[in-house]
Amino acid sequence: MRAGGSLRALLVKEKQSRRRVSTPCVVLFLTCFGTAASLECPRKCVCTGTTVECTRQNLTFIPQPIPSNTTTLLISGNDIPRLSYESFPARLDSLAQLYLPENRIEQVDPGVFDNLPSLSLLDLSNNKIQIFSADAFPRNNTLQVLNLSNSLYNFSYADAFYNLLNHSVPKLSKLILANNDLIFLPDDVFSSLPELDTLDLRNNSLVSIKNVNFGNQALITLDLRNNTLKELSNETLRDFSQIPGLQLYLLGNQWACDCNIEDMVLWLQSSNIVVDKQNLTCTQPENMRTYQLVQLKHTELQCPDHGNMEVTLGTSYVFLGMVLALIGVIFLLVLYLNRKGIKRWIYNIRDACRDHMEGYHYRYEINSDPRLTNLSLNSDV
Numbered sequence: 001m002r003a004g005g006s007l008r009a010l011l012v013k014e015k016q017s018r019r020r021v022s023t024p025c026v027v028l029f030l031t032c033f034g035t036a037a038s039l040e041c042p043r044k045c046v047c048t049g050t051t052v053e054c055t056r057q058n059l060t061f062i063p064q065p066i067p068s069n070t071t072t073l074l075i076s077g078n079d080i081p082r083l084s085y086e087s088f089p090a091r092l093d094s095l096a097q098l099y100l101p102e103n104r105i106e107q108v109d110p111g112v113f114d115n116l117p118s119l120s121l122l123d124l125s126n127n128k129i130q131i132f133s134a135d136a137f138p139r140n141n142t143l144q145v146l147n148l149s150n151s152l153y154n155f156s157y158a159d160a161f162y163n164l165l166n167h168s169v170p171k172l173s174k175l176i177l178a179n180n181d182l183i184f185l186p187d188d189v190f191s192s193l194p195e196l197d198t199l200d201l202r203n204n205s206l207v208s209i210k211n212v213n214f215g216n217q218a219l220i221t222l223d224l225r226n227n228t229l230k231e232l233s234n235e236t237l238r239d240f241s242q243i244p245g246l247q248l249y250l251l252g253n254q255w256a257c258d259c260n261i262e263d264m265v266l267w268l269q270s271s272n273i274v275v276d277k278q279n280l281t282c283t284q285p286e287n288m289r290t291y292q293l294v295q296l297k298h299t300e301l302q303c304p305d306h307g308n309m310e311v312t313l314g315t316s317y318v319f320l321g322m323v324l325a326l327i328g329v330i331f332l333l334v335l336y337l338n339r340k341g342i343k344r345w346i347y348n349i350r351d352a353c354r355d356h357m358e359g360y361h362y363r364y365e366i367n368s369d370p371r372l373t374n375l376s377l378n379s380d381v
Contacts, residue, residue, distance in 0.1 A: 039067045050094065054078070062087040066095075074099040083136075084109045091115045099123040106153070110135035121145040125176070128153035134163045143169050149200070150179040166192045178202040178223075187211040194218060202226055202249075209236055219243050225276075226252035231261045240273055248274045257282035257291060259303040265296050 041047035042063035045054040052070050054063055056077035066073060071094050080103040096118050105127040113119055113136055125147045137143060146169060148161065165175070166189070173195050182204040190196060191213050197220040206227040229250070232240075240246060255261065268277050280293040288300070335342065 039069060040065065042066060065090060066092060068092065068094070070095050072097040072099075076101045076103065078103045080105055082107045082109065083112045085111045085114070087112060088115045091117075093118055095119060097121040101125045101127070101147075103127060105129055107131040108136050109133055112136045113141070114138050117141070119143055121147075123147040124151050125149040127151045132161055132164055134167045136164070137168045141169065142171050144171055145174040146172055147176040148180070149176045152180040152182070162186055162189050165189060169193070170195075172196055173218075174198040174200075176200040178204070181205050183207060185209060185212045188213045197221065199223070208233075212236075213239065217243060219246055221247050221249075223249045224253070225249050229253040230256040232264050232267075234263055237264065237267045241267075241271065246273050249276055250274055251276045251279050253280075254283045255280060255293060256284050257288045257293070257296060257301060258285070259301055261293075262298070262301055262303055265293055265301075268294050 042052065042054065042065065044057040044059065045052050045063055047053075047067065050067075050069050050071040051074070052066060052072070053074045054076075055074065059075065059078040059080060061080060062075065062083075066088070068090070070092060073095060076099060080100075083100075083105060092115060095116050098116065098119055098121065101123055102125075105124065106129060108124075108129060108131065110133040112133075113122075117138065117140075119137075120142055122143060122145070126149070129148075129151050130153050152161070161177075165172075170192065172193050175190075175193070175196060175198070178200050179202070182201070183206065185206065189212060190199065195218055197218050199219065199221070200223045202223050203226045206224070206229060208229070209224070210233050230253070240248060268274060268280070274280070277294050278292070282288045282291040282293065282296075291300070
């Protein structure tokens with residue numbers, strides 16, 4: 001009996017030990033299997049380390065699942081017209097760089113990037129975005145670089161991006177808006193970006209940048225090359241001068257070398273803010289084409305001298321006074337020479353008015369006296 005009892009005890013201990021050993025193995029197996037599944041590379045994509053690349057695969061949506069350890073995701077050359085919350089349904093805490101160029105994206109919905117808390121770079125260049133929700137990013141996002149080059153399908157939709165800049169990306173340090181055919185910029189469009197240090201506005205059609213408020217002290221590089229600027233206002237020049245260390249690029253604009261550009265020329269000659277100022281040339285008038293702006297002189301602009309203008313105006317006023325005085329003398333002389341005729345004309349007018357008034361007075365007396373009225377009627381009979 002004792003031998004049988006000891007045997008049973010040994011069997012029970014062996015089973016318990018097996019269970020203890022098998023339980024960690026199962027947990028380890030499930031963990032490894034789950035990790036392997038979460039690191040599986042999406043179909044039609046190439047995964048290298050923590051980088052996932054899906055290029056020119058005719059994708060119509062963001063491929064799933066994206067490995068959880070992905071730090072860089074590149075999806076380009078596809079046909080993905082819309083980005084929605086389902087585009088990134090799983091949380092990707094490590095994803096920092098997201099490249100989505102040339103995907104024909106037209107719409108970016110609210111909450112698209114809510115599951116990308118570490119996103120610092122977003123490239124949406126070369127798309128046809130018409131709708132970009134201001135709620136596409138989470139409130140506490142840390143986005144630093146936003147590339148929207150050649151992304152505005154129609155510049156009339158630019159207000160959507162301006163709302164985005166004013167409310168959704170406070171940590172942005174680099175903004176690329178090149179190649180978008182922008183004609184103007186709304187007032188204070190960049191005022192809500194205190195950390196913006198690089199702004200690329202190349203190859204647009206900007207005709208003016210008044211009231212844009214470039215008074216951002218963090219701004220280091222501002223690229224305005226290849227627009228249609230003809231001059232810079234004094235207010236804009238003052239804003240540029242107040243930004244320490246600013247590097248400004250202005251080559252390729254349509255500078256009109258007339259009196260309106262005189263202050264800008266003086267500013268260029270006394271400031272080193274414009275990096276390419278030695279290459280800035282006039283485009284109009286025709287006889288001044290290729291003239292360097294920094295080499296222009298006051299006399300070449302053919303602007304009237306303010307001192308001479310005051311003298312000219314003073315002389316003009318004196319001459320005008322003399323002419324008016326002469327006209328007055330002539331008028332008085334004419335009146336004097338025709339005084340008898342004028343007097344006779346006045347008397348004639350007086351007599352005519354008197355006769356007319358006497359006729360009215362006579363009729364009034366007849367109408368007011370009934371006897372005279374009856375007499376008048378009988379006499380008519």
